[in-house]
Amino acid sequence: MKRVGLAGWPVKHSRSPLIHGHWIEAHGIAARYDLLPVPPEDAAAFFADLDGAGLAGLNVTVPHKLAAARAVRVDEIGARLGSTNLLWRAADGWHGTSSDGLGFTRSLDADAPRWRDAGTALVVGAGGAAIAAADALAAAGLAVVVANRSADRAEALARQIGGRAVAWDEVPAALHGIGLLVNATTLGMDGNPALPLDLAPLPAGAIVTDLVYNPLETPLLAAARARGLAAVDGLGMLLHQASEAFERWFGVRPAVTPELRAKVVATL
Ligand code: NDP
Numbered sequence: 001m002k003r004v005g006l007a008g009w010p011v012k013h014s015r016s017p018l019i020h021g022h023w024i025e026a027h028g029i030a031a032r033y034d035l036l037p038v039p040p041e042d043a044a045a046f047f048a049d050l051d052g053a054g055l056a057g058l059n060v061t062v063p064h065k066l067a068a069a070r071a072v073r074v075d076e077i078g079a080r081l082g083s084t085n086l087l088w089r090a091a092d093g094w095h096g097t098s099s100d101g102l103g104f105t106r107s108l109d110a111d112a113p114r115w116r117d118a119g120t121a122l123v124v125g126a127g128g129a130a131i132a133a134a135d136a137l138a139a140a141g142l143a144v145v146v147a148n149r150s151a152d153r154a155e156a157l158a159r160q161i162g163g164r165a166v167a168w169d170e171v172p173a174a175l176h177g178i179g180l181l182v183n184a185t186t187l188g189m190d191g192n193p194a195l196p197l198d199l200a201p202l203p204a205g206a207i208v209t210d211l212v213y214n215p216l217e218t219p220l221l222a223a224a225r226a227r228g229l230a231a232v233d234g235l236g237m238l239l240h241q242a243s244e245a246f247e248r249w250f251g252v253r254p255a256v257t258p259e260l261r262a263k264v265v266a267t268l
């Protein structure tokens with residue numbers, strides 16, 4: 001029985017056991033996916049002895065993505081971001097990558113494939129999710145503009161990915177000419193106010209995507225649909241980064257199906 005799981009603090013609200021459990025059953029694999037709450041003070045010791053925990057693979061979430069990257073051999077993306085959310089055990093030891101960017105672009109490929117021709121993307125936010133999304137968009141050849149409430153973080157992210165930062169109050173004006181708008185802030189999540197943005201200046205063919213998936217239909221996505229724009233929710237990113245993890249651990253790429261989506265949506 002292979003043991004994989006999610007290390008973070010806290011982890012109890014994660015949908016990952018449901019998602020991986022669905023695929024483990026569908027593929028008849030002898031494995032289990034455990035939630036592993038690791039308090040910050042125990043992180044260094046935990047990542048130093050993953051074999052001792054009997055693990056074959058691991059997802060890592062807040063606040064341990066940086067500590068994990070320091071503890072394993074990271075690939076090019078993990079090194080670029082200094083962060084990892086996906087670890088796997090190979091013959092020569094533990095390796096890590098950051099699969100959020102890949103999950104993000106695969107979700108767009110599935111639901112709005114013309115995003116690759118969007119030209120310029122505007123990423124709103126500069127936290128962990130924004131960094132992964134902006135890095136993936138820049139790597140795909142899009143021009144990336146970054147805006148964040150705290151301007152210094154937007155500027156740092158823009159520098160990191162070779163993009164451009166705009167001030168928070170200049171976002172409405174920056175919407176002209178944007179082919180892909182990404183909300184990577186926590187605004188729009190249940191219990192938070194919406195991202196206060198009038199989408200009128202966006203070009204007619206623009207795509208709007210929200211990394212928030214709880215609720216699935218954020219006020220931003222509802223406004224995009226009302227304007228007739230393509231709208232992509234954040235659940236696809238969650239499912240596609242999970243499929244990458246599953247493939248690394250078990251050697252088979254599991255399908256992201258409407259049935260699985262419905263299972264997860266039922267828990268939101
Ligand atoms: P972080 O805490 O790292 O970043 C939060 C971001 O939101 C920062 O840019 C922050 O700005 C901004 N923000 C928070 N409150 C406000 C506010 N009141 N006004 C303006 N901006 C605000 O979070 P993550 O990057 O990890 O996550 C961001 C979102 O992405 C979350 O909703 C998370 O659920 C979602 N997510 C989705 C994933 C998926 O698979 N779909 C994967 C990972 C995350 P500032 O820097 O100024 O504080």
